[in-house]
Structures are given as structure tokens and as C-alpha cells.
Amino acid sequence: MNQKKETTWLTGLIPGPAVTRDGVIGKGNVIVVTGDDGKIFRSPDGGKSWTAIKSGLGDWYHLFGVATDGKGRFVAVGRGRVILMSTDNGLSWTLVQQKSSDRSIYKVAFGKNNLVIAADEEIGYHVSKDGGATWTHNQDKKIKALRTISYLKGSFYAGTPSAVYRSADGAFWSPVNTQSKGARALAYNDKTNTLFAAAHAISRSTDGGNTWEQVFDLKPIYGDAANIMGITCFDDFVICTGGDMLTVISKDNGKTWGQLGYYPAKGGFLSLLQTPEKIIGVGTFAKESAPVCFLEKTDFETMRPVEPTPTVTIPTTPTITIPTTPTITIPTIPTIPTTPIVTIPTIPTIPTIPTIPTETIPTTPIVTIPTIPTIPTIPTETFPTIPTIPTVTIPIIQPGPFTAKLADELDIIAGSLSRIATYLRGL
Numbered sequence: 213m214n215q216k217k218e219t220t221w222l223t224g225l226i227p228g229p230a231v232t233r234d235g236v237i238g239k240g241n242v243i244v245v246t247g248d249d250g251k252i253f254r255s256p257d258g259g260k261s262w263t264a265i266k267s268g269l270g271d272w273y274h275l276f277g278v279a280t281d282g283k284g285r286f287v288a289v290g291r292g293r294v295i296l297m298s299t300d301n302g303l304s305w306t307l308v309q310q311k312s313s314d315r316s317i318y319k320v321a322f323g324k325n326n327l328v329i330a331a332d333e334e335i336g337y338h339v340s341k342d343g344g345a346t347w348t349h350n351q352d353k354k355i356k357a358l359r360t361i362s363y364l365k366g367s368f369y370a371g372t373p374s375a376v377y378r379s380a381d382g383a384f385w386s387p388v389n390t391q392s393k394g395a396r397a398l399a400y401n402d403k404t405n406t407l408f409a410a411a412h413a414i415s416r417s418t419d420g421g422n423t424w425e426q427v428f429d430l431k432p433i434y435g436d437a438a439n440i441m442g443i444t445c446f447d448d449f450v451i452c453t454g455g456d457m458l459t460v461i462s463k464d465n466g467k468t469w470g471q472l473g474y475y476p477a478k479g480g481f482l483s484l485l486q487t488p489e490k491i492i493g494v495g496t497f498a499k500e501s502a503p504v505c506f507l508e509k510t511d512f513e514t515m516r517p518v519e520p521t522p523t524v525t526i527p528t529t530p531t532i533t534i535p536t537t538p539t540i541t542i543p544t545i546p547t548i549p550t551t552p553i554v555t556i557p558t559i560p561t562i563p564t565i566p567t568i569p570t571e572t573i574p575t576t577p578i579v580t581i582p583t584i585p586t587i588p589t590i591p592t593e594t595f596p597t598i599p600t601i602p603t604v605t606i607p608i609i610q611p612g613p614f615t616a617k618l619a620d621e622l623d624i625i626a627g628s629l630s631r632i633a634t635y636l637r638g639l
Contacts, residue, residue: 226262234483235494238280244302246275254302277319287344289317297344321363331358364400371395390415391426401445404465410440416466427466442484453481
């Protein structure tokens with residue numbers, strides 16, 4: 213476990229600058245590496261020489277994952293839910309699927325009998341039953357936001373940020389308790405029959421995925437940013453790397469862990485491959501970085517223990533004795549009687565006076581009284597003064613026949629005069 217020398221990664225020969233994302237070793241030791249801007253690189257000789265292959269995609273399409281059936285067929289996936297296929301061992305590529313979306317398919321894995329499953333970051337997964345020529349979308353409500361998928365030990369394993377699921381046929385999935393939340397990288401060591409799942413921590417299963425134990429937690433050492441992206445295994449070695457963190461390795465099938473030297477370029481690896489002699493690190497975030505790096509397997513003997521955070525010892529502060537302050541007795545303050553609480557009765561609520569409806573009084577029509585014409589003044593008529601009738605002295609006549617007749621005549625004259633007087637008064 214002691215460090216013999218500082219281990220570094222040797223730069224590969226991929227034409228740069230380039231940002232690579234994933235890689236796979238196929239038939240005849242052919243290596244295919246995919247990356248940003250729709251780039252595909254192919255090595256026919258295990259990484260000694262490389263050629264850029266035209267994908268037919270523009271700069272916007274980043275290819276995040278690639279897989280092979282080991283018989284000359286490759287499938288690459290990426291941004292825009294794009295799917296490419298090659299049937300001539302990676303020499304030429306055909307566009308199979310392209311969606312008008314900025315969502316991505318991150319990883320892809322081959323199973324048995326030409327079954328291929330691709331992990332979608334949002335809507336579950338895509339399935340092909342003819343080796344990648346045609347695809348259908350499948351949505352299991354439990355499985356969303358897939359980050360990785362692998363075919364290990366006869367089953368598909370799919371990792372989300374919070375869980376891991378397993379399926380034998382890609383149709384029915386069951387959760388796997390890895391003792392760690394989620395997985396971004398999965399691997400199987402066929403020599404030790406051990407499964408590994410990793411993200412912020414590394415878990416392993418030695419019984420075919422039925423039970424799991426967490427064997428290494430990265431957060432206490434590397435912080436919240438630690439995130440495993442790639443795992444590979446050989447003999448009893450397990451190598452994990454990702455992001456800007458150190459590459460961590462185990463020489464005893466995951467029981468204990470140590471670290472390698474820093475990767476010399478910016479960014480860490482997203483994928484790890486292995487040939488019989490070398491470990492190949494694929495995936496950088498900076499275009500000026502080397503897109504592929506190599507490490508000889510013999511260099512893993514230089515592993516050193518993981519360096520814990522150093523403990524800072526704070527010297528003990530000397531004890532200072534402070535003299536005791538004398539006790540001062542304060543006389544008891546007499547209790548102030550409690551003022552009785554006067555309860556004010558609740559004022560009853562005045563009922564709301566209903567609103568008197570407004571009644572409109574009809575307007576009395578104005579009656580126009582016609583003007584009474586002025587009665588003209590009757591002119592005053594002056595009558596002449598009636599002369600005073602002189603008193604007539606009638607001598608007493610002795611009654612006789614003539615006297616009686618005269619009396620009758622006088623009565624008639626008197627009556628006439630009375631009527632004349634009445635008439636004149638009435639004028």
C-alpha cells in the first residue's frame with residue numbers, strides 16, 4: 213500500500229482538440245470512442261492509432277454513450293435522443309433516430325438475442341429487439357431520469373440518481389437495494405463474481421445482485437461534488453473514476469481502497485476501458501485536454517491509501533481560577549397583592565337595522581289655472597234728488613160717501629208712492 217512513484221496517465225493519439233464521453237472495445241480489439249459535436253473516433257489496434265469517423269451529425273449533437281455486441285455491431289446515443297448504428301465494426305454509421313428535443317439518451321447496453329436498451333434522462337428507456345435497427349419507447353412509472361444502464365451477469369441494471377433497478381428482459385423491473393442512493397456507473401468482475409454500483413459511494417454484491425453492501429463512501433473525503441462516472445475490473449482490482457476527483461482503486465475486490473495520482477489534464481474520466489495490457493481513461497471536459505489517456509496495469513501497484521482529512525490538534529487552554537464572589541443577601545420584597553381582574557360584561561351585538569327600501573313618490577302634475585279676466589268697473593250713475601213732497605194738510609172731512617171714496621183713492625196713491633220709493637232705493 214506504500215507509494216512507490218507518482219502514477220500519471222499517458223496521452224493517447226486521438227486527433228484533438230476533442231471532448232470525449234464514452235468508449236467501448238469491440239470485435240478484433242477495435243475501440244470506438246464517442247464525444248461532443250457528433251464526433252466518433254475509431255482505433256483498429258487497441259488504441260495505438262486513431263481515425264475520426266464521420267457521423268453525419270452537427271456540432272449540437274453530443275454522443276454520450278456507445279455499446280457493442282462484440283460481433284461488429286455498435287450503437288451510439290446522445291443529445292436530441294439521437295441513435296446511430298454501425299454494422300461494419302464502426303467504419304460507417306447510419307442515423308436511426310433523431311428527435312426535436314434537447315433531452316438526451318445517456319447510455320446504451322446490448323443484451324442477449326439482439327435486445328438493446330437505451331437509458332433516457334427523462335422518459336424512461338428505449339428498446340430495440342433487432343440489434344438497434346428499430347426502436348420503441350417504453351415507460352415504467354418507477355423508472356425515470358436514467359443515468360446509466362449495463363448488461364451484467366445475465367440481467368440489465370439501470371441506475372437513476374436515487375435508485376438502481378434490475379430486469380431480465382427489459383420489460384419488468386424491480387428495485388435493487390445497493391445501500392447507496394442511485395448509480396452512475398456499473399461493472400461486473402467475472403473473476404470474483406462481484407457486481408459494483410457507484411455514484412457518491414461504491415457498493416458491491418457477491419451473490420448476483422441479491423444483496424449489497426456499501427464498501428466506500430466518497431463524500432467524507434472528496435465532498436458533495438464526488439461522483440463516480442466509470443468503473444472497470446480485472447483480477448482483484450477495481451478502478452473507479454469521475455469528475456475532477458482522484459482515481460480510486462481497490463486491490464482486494466473492493467474491501468479496501470486507495471488512490472492514484474492526479475489525472476494531468478482538466479476534468480476526470482467518464483468511462484474506463486481495458487485491454488490485456490492497459491487501462492484506458494475516456495472522457496474529458498476541456499477541449500485542450502487529452503481525449504484519451506492510458507495507464508499500464510502494472511502501474512496500479514503504486515496505489516497509496518486514501519488520504520483522510522488531517523486532524524488539527526488545538527492546544528489545551530490553561531485553567532484560570534477566578535475567586536469566589538461573596539454572597540450578597542437581598543431582603544425579600546413583600547408580595548404585592550394581585551389586583552382583581554374586573555370582568556366587563558360583553559356588550560350585546562346591536563342587530564343590524566335593515567335597510568329601508570327607497571320609495572319613489574311620483575311627481576304631481578302641475579295644473580295650470582287659467583287667468584280670470586278682470587271684471588270691468590260698473591260706472592256710478594247719479595240720480596237726481598227727489599224733491600221733498602210738501603206736507604199737505606187735509607182738512608178733516610166728515611165721513612160720507614165721498615169721503616170714503618177719497619180715502620180709497622189716497623190709499624192707492626200711497627201704495628204707488630211706496631213702490632216708487634222702494635224702486636229708487638234699489639238703484
